[in-house]
Amino acid sequence: MAESTKAATAAMPSLVELQHWTWVLGRAQQMLLEQGLATLGAAETPLPPIPGLTDPETLTRARDFWTDSLTLWQRMLTPGEAPPPVDEPAERARDKRFKDARWREDPLFAWIRQSYFLFSDQLLAQVDALQGVDDKQREQMRFATRGFLDAISPSNFPATNPEVLEKTIETGGENLLKGLQNMLADLAKGQVTHTDQTAFELGRNLATTPGKVIHRTDLYELIQYAPSTPNVLAVPLVIFPPWINRFYILDLTPEKSFIRWAVEQGITVFMVSWRSADASMKDVVWDDYIAAQIDAIETVRRALKVSAVHTIGYCVAGTTLAATLAVLAARGEADTVKSATFFTAQVDFEKAGELLYFVADDQLELLKTLTPDGFLDGRYMAAVFNQLRGRDLIWNYVTNNYLLGKDYAPFDLLHWNGDTTNLPAQWHMRYLVDLYRDNLLSKAGALSALGTPIDLGLVTTPSYIQAGREDHIAPAESVWALMRLFSGERRFVLAGSGHIAGVVNPPSANKYQYWVNPEPVDTLEAFVAGAHETKGSWWPDWVAWLRDQDAAMVPAKGARQPGKGALKAIEDAPGRYVKAR
Structure with missing residues (x-):
């Protein structure tokens, strides 16, 4: 020394x-x-x-x-x-x-x-x-x-x-040689490495909750998870993850898995696994994702012979779920959804945070040049999200792994973060222009889907709205707009941490905290001023709220077992689409 x-x-x-x-x-x-x-x-x-x-x-x-x-x-x-x-x-x-x-x-x-x-x-x-x-x-x-x-x-x-x-x-100088090797490998794959890529494998130590793919379309697979309790809630749950990332953010290692935990609470859980885009999906638009959400809801209702389902929409899939609920309400079919839960989802993009910096005209023109085959390579979006936290997700790895030549540590969440998904170019461009830049979803009738004008004010579905206090992708103030635009029962929960850790926070970890305010208030500032803090995970609060919507239980038999009902098992979870590159 x-x-x-x-x-x-x-x-x-x-x-x-x-x-x-x-x-x-x-x-x-x-x-x-x-x-x-x-x-x-x-x-x-x-x-x-x-x-x-x-x-x-x-x-x-x-x-x-x-x-x-x-x-x-x-x-x-x-x-x-x-x-x-x-x-x-x-x-x-x-x-x-x-x-x-x-x-x-x-x-x-x-x-x-x-x-x-x-x-x-x-x-x-x-x-x-x-x-x-x-x-x-x-x-x-x-x-x-x-x-x-x-x-x-x-x-x-x-x-x-x-x-x-x-x-x-x-x-x-061996550290610099090893670091150069790391850097050249990253240049070859066009993406910064954050974790040991050999440490995790889907179905082995990630996405291991038992289940079956019971439905497949050109856009998504529907996974039904096996119950682990003798009785389950009569109303099943359908989860819509963002198609910008892989669904297993909610099914990481068993101790972090939201899906496994929800199953253990006696919930029949269905998960949508979106297909990563390729050239065949060049004509896919927002209507197709809304139609897919409706199709998944109807598929589960028919398979289990239930009148309604609970739903969860995470991030952009939550934005889409809001539009889906508006379409169903306009059609007179709102009662097919018993409740809707939103994880860090935005519908009013006026205060959407730093991602707004990427929707300037020059950025949009650049984006067009990156999608000649009708889809956007997921590595571009990964680079954008890395820039939002460049100090942590770029330069930290330059120092540790390029200059010091350190080995990459295994980390399940960062493995998921680097598992990119391609996006349909046409819809992604409209998403940036119509929602982020022009903020049309917040204006009644400014957008339509499946031939129906979208008016979020028609949504009376009971809603549980979760936001992250330190979320840099969907700022809490932006998520709060759901409280203003929806009608009906709404419960807002402000969780500690950000866009990922604020959601993926199992009770066993005993980390962070959350805030609720039972009094009706008009602004996030007023909510925070009168909020009560509870240490630990907000998941138990959510499941208690879900049971309040409908506490009826049924035996976990027949169609409640994946592949034992009208819909036969296609293959084991986590399915084919999540593994496609």
């Missing part, structure tokens, strides 16, 4: 050299501040201020930036004579990129780290101060700037990361 540290610092400039360059930089600052900036206001006929260049606020920020830079140099070279450092914000102190103690204790690396934060603050402040841009443009620029700053972090480069320097010397 001592030898590697000594070697790593052997090439550093001497104190005399550093002091010389400090004098050079200090003199440059003095010349700039005393001559350049001062003369701008001293001219006989001063020029009008140029916004972002010579206006007083910009000049003040420039002066402060240079002053703070000089203080950092002084603190590195002569710590006892420099002003003491101010306390860092808690978020900065917890920044995992700089968890190595040398980022704070070694004068050189402390200077590099603090200089990076100083530059970051200056650049973001400059974006905030820009004139002549609206709030939407400013937020887009802030998003792009944060992405740029994440990319240029000194933790991402071998020469400025103390841990990488030490590892390179310790291994004789």
